[in-house]
Amino acid sequence: xxxxxxxxxxxxxxxxxxxxxxxxxxxxxxxxxxxxxxxxxxxxxxxxxxxxxxxxxxxxxxxxxxxxxxxxxxxxxxxxxxxxxxxxxxxxxxxxxx
Numbered sequence: 001x002x003x004x005x006x007x008x009x010x011x012x013x014x015x016x017x018x019x020x021x022x023x024x025x026x027x028x029x030x031x032x033x034x035x036x037x038x039x040x041x042x043x044x045x046x047x048x049x050x051x052x053x054x055x056x057x058x059x060x061x062x063x064x065x066x067x068x069x070x071x072x073x074x075x076x077x078x079x080x081x082x083x084x085x086x087x088x089x090x091x092x093x094x095x096x097x098x
Contacts, residue, residue, distance in 0.1 A: 001042050002086040010089055024074075024092065031070040032092065038068070044084045065090060073097070 005011035012019050014036055020029040031053075038051040045066060048055035053068040058077075066087075068076040073094045081088035 001039055001044070003036070003039055003089060004081055004086060005089045006091065010091065013092060014089060028070050028074050028092075031074070032076060035068040035070065035076045039078065039087060039089075045080060045087065 003014075005014065013023055014020070014032065017029075020032060024032065035053045038048065038053050038055075042048050042051070045057075048066065048068070053076075055066055055068045058065045058067050062077070065077050065079045068078070070076055070092070073096045074092065075094075076092055077090040078087045079090055080086070
């Protein structure tokens, strides 16, 4: 799939190794690299269900978004963008703290 990012800072966090580790820590950065690779390998969002990242379609106020597990609390949030083969990376968050 093709990846797009909600903003420049988020793109830098997902693509710049040093920035990723500095902002997110080693454990989250390692998992983030794996989830980004899974997104690139997937042909469509439904394929994510077969990857190790425990991807799930979200509900409630996040309907239409998908979540990939980074750690017990941290998630990579994406949503379809411009068709079935492009996703927008929305955020990296600990949304259990909300």
